[in-house]
Amino acid sequence: MRFTDTLPTPSAEALAHSAQLAERIRIAIIANGGSIPFREFMRMALYEPGLGYYVAGSRKIGKDGDFITAPEISPLFSQCLANQCAQVLTELGGGDVLELGAGSGIMAADMLARLEALHCLPERYLILDLSPELRDRQRQTLQRHVPHLLARVEWLERLPETPLRGVIVGNEVLDAMPVELFTLVDGDRVIRQVEIQGDGFDLVPVEGHYTSEFNPNLPGWMRSMADSLAAGVLLLIDYGYEQADYYRPDRTQGTLICHYQHRVHDNPLIYPGLQDITASVDFTAVAHAGLDVGFTLGGYTTQAAFLASNALETLFIDALQTNPADQYKLAQQIRTLSLPSEMGERFKVIGLNKGVAFTWQGFALASQQHRL
Numbered sequence: 001m002r003f004t005d006t007l008p009t010p011s012a013e014a015l016a017h018s019a020q021l022a023e024r025i026r027i028a029i030i031a032n033g034g035s036i037p038f039r040e041f042m043r044m045a046l047y048e049p050g051l052g053y054y055v056a057g058s059r060k061i062g063k064d065g066d067f068i069t070a071p072e073i074s075p076l077f078s079q080c081l082a083n084q085c086a087q088v089l090t091e092l093g094g095g096d097v098l099e100l101g102a103g104s105g106i107m108a109a110d111m112l113a114r115l116e117a118l119h120c121l122p123e124r125y126l127i128l129d130l131s132p133e134l135r136d137r138q139r140q141t142l143q144r145h146v147p148h149l150l151a152r153v154e155w156l157e158r159l160p161e162t163p164l165r166g167v168i169v170g171n172e173v174l175d176a177m178p179v180e181l182f183t184l185v186d187g188d189r190v191i192r193q194v195e196i197q198g199d200g201f202d203l204v205p206v207e208g209h210y211t212s213e214f215n216p217n218l219p220g221w222m223r224s225m226a227d228s229l230a231a232g233v234l235l236l237i238d239y240g241y242e243q244a245d246y247y248r249p250d251r252t253q254g255t256l257i258c259h260y261q262h263r264v265h266d267n268p269l270i271y272p273g274l275q276d277i278t279a280s281v282d283f284t285a286v287a288h289a290g291l292d293v294g295f296t297l298g299g300y301t302t303q304a305a306f307l308a309s310n311a312l313e314t315l316f317i318d319a320l321q322t323n324p325a326d327q328y329k330l331a332q333q334i335r336t337l338s339l340p341s342e343m344g345e346r347f348k349v350i351g352l353n354k355g356v357a358f359t360w361q362g363f364a365l366a367s368q369q370h371r372l
């Protein structure tokens, strides 16, 4: 049985789309003398204009997509983030929220609704995504949930030229950035290359027993975050580890995984454009990249601790009072967001400050920055 036989079969239309992207990757490989670095393969697979996984039309996030994210699981997640944003906006005396990679738009809708209830609406809620096709879907979601707040929402093509005061927030954005794949050979990192193999792709073989990855764009991206923020915070939520855990000796195959229609597997070279490719986040590298460009570390902890510190329990009780019939559903949502075996500990939260100092409420219960 071939590996792809274990996955749901893509439609003829999807296969044709993938074949088109594969052809473009083949051309890039030939133009580069027979191979390209894995990070370039991953960039093309996810973001090649018109064809990449995140920029082409199909639905990725949610029950009928390839994977599901915390804001899709429960509004309680976004409400907790809004509680944290309200503290920052109060400290700053007002400001904007900029969401990176806003997915279906549900996090924006739930955060805005909560910020309104707290009488702490941002002046503007800005959205920046590398995926232009999501904009319509985001607008529809906002129109459905918070039509009266739509006028505050602005979609950006690129980071704002005038640095903003407020919060830049991204859920599961870092894990969607292309990574460099390497194998240790006699203690040295050999950057892995992708070559053409028959009608598909393969890694150029090297002799080594430890393969992992890193995000080469992190320092440059963090610099652009610092340049976009006059004063405020950068709040990032993602799955990942501290560096010592990320590169521990027994993690010999790194963290790269692929999602295709709720199946998880580890072959990024198949079905280019049809499947998500993602790597866990090295939060130590994120913290260092932030400190290098002038941020200070506001805190770091697990998703479970961050949500608990931002009044998850109170929000749960409020939701129960409004909708008593949802008791089972809400309890299940809390379990998924918080249990160590679900998202509670695999997902981490890091907060970075620029030009404003305060004690983050989200890191009050269990700060773990000593682990970074």
Ligand SMILES: C[S@@+](CC[C@H](N)C(=O)[O-])C[C@H]1O[C@@H](n2cnc3c(N)ncnc32)[C@H](O)[C@@H]1O
Pocket: 054, 061, 069, 070, 071, 072, 100, 101, 102, 103, 104, 128, 129, 130, 131, 170, 171, 172, 173, 176, 177
């Ligand atoms: C895994 S999805 C998460 C979507 C959403 N935040 C959620 O939680 O459902 C990652 C999103 O981040 C976007 N993205 C990746 N790199 C980005 C960047 N440098 N700036 C803005 N968005 C980015 C992708 O286009 C994609 O829409």
